[in-house]
Amino acid sequence: MKEFKSLMSYEKALEIVIKNSSEFDSESLSLSDSLGRVLSEDLFSKIDSPSFDRSAMDGFAIQAKDSFSISEGSHIALEIIDSITAGKVSDKKVTSGTAIEIMTGAMMPEGADSVVMQEFTERDGEKVRIYKKVFPYLHVSRRGEDIKEGDLLVKKGAILSAQHLSLLKSQGVENVRVKKTPRVAIIVTGDELVDRIDEKDPGKILDSNSIMLSSLSKKALCKVTYRAMVNDDQNEILNAISNAKKDSDIILITGGSSFGKKDMLPKIVGNMLFHGVTIKPGKPIGFSIQEKPIFIMSGYPVASFVQFYLFVIPYLESILKTKIIKDVKLPFSVSIASEVGRLEFVRCRIEDDEIVPLRIFGSGIISSISNSTGYVLIDEKTEGINKGEKIRFYYYI
Amino acid sequence: MKEFKSLMSYEKALEIVIKNSSEFDSESLSLSDSLGRVLSEDLFSKIDSPSFDRSAMDGFAIQAKDSFSISEGSHIALEIIDSITAGKVSDKKVTSGTAIEIMTGAMMPEGADSVVMQEFTERDGEKVRIYKKVFPYLHVSRRGEDIKEGDLLVKKGAILSAQHLSLLKSQGVENVRVKKTPRVAIIVTGDELVDRIDEKDPGKILDSNSIMLSSLSKKALCKVTYRAMVNDDQNEILNAISNAKKDSDIILITGGSSFGKKDMLPKIVGNMLFHGVTIKPGKPIGFSIQEKPIFIMSGYPVASFVQFYLFVIPYLESILKTKIIKDVKLPFSVSIASEVGRLEFVRCRIEDDEIVPLRIFGSGIISSISNSTGYVLIDEKTEGINKGEKIRFYYYI
Numbered sequence: 001m002k003e004f005k006s007l008m009s010y011e012k013a014l015e016i017v018i019k020n021s022s023e024f025d026s027e028s029l030s031l032s033d034s035l036g037r038v039l040s041e042d043l044f045s046k047i048d049s050p051s052f053d054r055s056a057m058d059g060f061a062i063q064a065k066d067s068f069s070i071s072e073g074s075h076i077a078l079e080i081i082d083s084i085t086a087g088k089v090s091d092k093k094v095t096s097g098t099a100i101e102i103m104t105g106a107m108m109p110e111g112a113d114s115v116v117m118q119e120f121t122e123r124d125g126e127k128v129r130i131y132k133k134v135f136p137y138l139h140v141s142r143r144g145e146d147i148k149e150g151d152l153l154v155k156k157g158a159i160l161s162a163q164h165l166s167l168l169k170s171q172g173v174e175n176v177r178v179k180k181t182p183r184v185a186i187i188v189t190g191d192e193l194v195d196r197i198d199e200k201d202p203g204k205i206l207d208s209n210s211i212m213l214s215s216l217s218k219k220a221l222c223k224v225t226y227r228a229m230v231n232d233d234q235n236e237i238l239n240a241i242s243n244a245k246k247d248s249d250i251i252l253i254t255g256g257s258s259f260g261k262k263d264m265l266p267k268i269v270g271n272m273l274f275h276g277v278t279i280k281p282g283k284p285i286g287f288s289i290q291e292k293p294i295f296i297m298s299g300y301p302v303a304s305f306v307q308f309y310l311f312v313i314p315y316l317e318s319i320l321k322t323k324i325i326k327d328v329k330l331p332f333s334v335s336i337a338s339e340v341g342r343l344e345f346v347r348c349r350i351e352d353d354e355i356v357p358l359r360i361f362g363s364g365i366i367s368s369i370s371n372s373t374g375y376v377l378i379d380e381k382t383e384g385i386n387k388g389e390k391i392r393f394y395y396y397i
Numbered sequence: 398m399k400e401f402k403s404l405m406s407y408e409k410a411l412e413i414v415i416k417n418s419s420e421f422d423s424e425s426l427s428l429s430d431s432l433g434r435v436l437s438e439d440l441f442s443k444i445d446s447p448s449f450d451r452s453a454m455d456g457f458a459i460q461a462k463d464s465f466s467i468s469e470g471s472h473i474a475l476e477i478i479d480s481i482t483a484g485k486v487s488d489k490k491v492t493s494g495t496a497i498e499i500m501t502g503a504m505m506p507e508g509a510d511s512v513v514m515q516e517f518t519e520r521d522g523e524k525v526r527i528y529k530k531v532f533p534y535l536h537v538s539r540r541g542e543d544i545k546e547g548d549l550l551v552k553k554g555a556i557l558s559a560q561h562l563s564l565l566k567s568q569g570v571e572n573v574r575v576k577k578t579p580r581v582a583i584i585v586t587g588d589e590l591v592d593r594i595d596e597k598d599p600g601k602i603l604d605s606n607s608i609m610l611s612s613l614s615k616k617a618l619c620k621v622t623y624r625a626m627v628n629d630d631q632n633e634i635l636n637a638i639s640n641a642k643k644d645s646d647i648i649l650i651t652g653g654s655s656f657g658k659k660d661m662l663p664k665i666v667g668n669m670l671f672h673g674v675t676i677k678p679g680k681p682i683g684f685s686i687q688e689k690p691i692f693i694m695s696g697y698p699v700a701s702f703v704q705f706y707l708f709v710i711p712y713l714e715s716i717l718k719t720k721i722i723k724d725v726k727l728p729f730s731v732s733i734a735s736e737v738g739r740l741e742f743v744r745c746r747i748e749d750d751e752i753v754p755l756r757i758f759g760s761g762i763i764s765s766i767s768n769s770t771g772y773v774l775i776d777e778k779t780e781g782i783n784k785g786e787k788i789r790f791y792y793y794i
Contacts, residue, residue, distance in 0.1 A: 050602075088588065105587075107599065153767075162609050162612035162613040169604070170698070172594050190483060193484070203485060207566070305559075326792075353726040370563075396558065
């Protein structure tokens, strides 16, 4: 029996991958270029927000105590000494008996501590009648009430979103330090692979792994800087790896990772830290470090898809110090069995708020992943999942 | 009392927005440029996949009936007439008494109907001993077993993922028709807005809406083709709108959408189909069509954020015929009350698989959205949510 000499457990293999990852470099970027990038430091507020007391309503800025004498049906009259809109500052000071007309967003004038809403006032030439009692700071957005100087704005590791950028912009932040974008090299190997089908050349197979792995890499916060398709030839493969190293941080190489006449990749690559892991599908995954980390992946698209999720993404999460995969716990729709001794990656989708597995076997069946929207994992020690059991569903990126 | 003359229900306002949307144009793109784009037609398989019977194992291709005589401990011997690897085709024909050595992925040779795994064979010069009985099509991936000609591959409206592209590539698809990318114009208005704080010019406010709306637009499958920051001045505003129309499909304009001296946007824009909707926050949303759809949004970032989710995204989903927002139903962590008569947008996050609301009031409080990861909606007729109640959580894009 020719089999993998010994399969490593997923837990052990993942530990080796993580142990061989180190925090990735950072760079400084302008805020407007940093959507979707990973913040590489905690960001603290440098200014109060709002940065000044401002009116939250259209109305009149007054001294609240002037209004204390107002009762149901009565009013007071104050002298209007100025009128300000958002963005303008009054050089007048509100004293007892006076008021400044103010619009939403405008800075509170000196001396005033509250705003009477327009609908409780009536203009009468140079005066305004106030019909409602107010208390200090009513309708005033106070300096620092949203954010105080020194508050944590955004945590290291956050993938910068529209709302993060808006918050940072409102704080006057112009540049942020983010992780550099990891460069991925993708090498597919196999005499049978072609990029286009030629009727005169039967027996060939379209390479669908390159576009899948490059798309997954982009969704996983990387850029693809090198791509090659090579024959099952030691020199061609070594040459591609050597070129890939020049302009990449991570090398993915597919094909020939099960045993057979032409399945020589692990031998050619060498220095394997593991090869063959107790996962299903995706067992023939290998990992090597040669200046750069090299993931040896299956030629079958479903297997390499699973290997990307189970090994490449955790590696990226580790070097970028972030979380790429979103998950949620939901009830499972049916009972399914699973082989003990293998971590099973079950392609699923969410339907009526339950997790529905797509139980299609075979790692060649690419249509099964395009019909699923995520996956659940059944660990080596578990015999399956019971109907109704709550289990963690991981969304595809 | 100056108030909105009458607020329109969210349902009614949304209906007006949708009624004024029409399906967006398509374009043809190469597969490698179409990650994340919206497919604009159903795509059907044109070829069987696999496109030929191929071996699923390393071993020997034989006629199964030759093996029927094998019993425990016995074997047969067959003449090896050829050896093929993936990508190669044999010109020999397997007949009774012969076998062809075959590698995983190689095309099944004529005459053979099954594969004996290598581990149940033993080579002996020009012959091979077979130790195991096989049945027809064992270890053969049959033509069309994954996908048959005419099968639906990917549905219209799908946002093309890594796995879709891999599937299409394996089918020989080179170009796909996808929706064009909607072009968004963003105009922010307000005398108080600045792009950088100048100590000598107090009372100003940093514009954080532009970066938020442009980031949201990008995440919502659009590109931003026009940006302007203008004063509260009729001519400046009309001029910006007129420029925006030249190179955009949708115009977002913020600021001045509550009533007040300077809150003239709806009047300046004109032809309002609605202005003022029973939502919280975000009430002062307006909508107009002037060649292009114009969304009049709040100057407050939280309000315009909510308006983007409640109006702009449904509009985009309607013209692109896709689903941009992901959702999941989960239990709510606490009981909260809500005002009847308003659709409330409650910023939340998922913690321990429950939805936890961030109950922060005020549409200025931008930090509340950057701490949340999604939202729930409490409709106009509902008084709140009970602890433990299952409710739909919408993920931010």
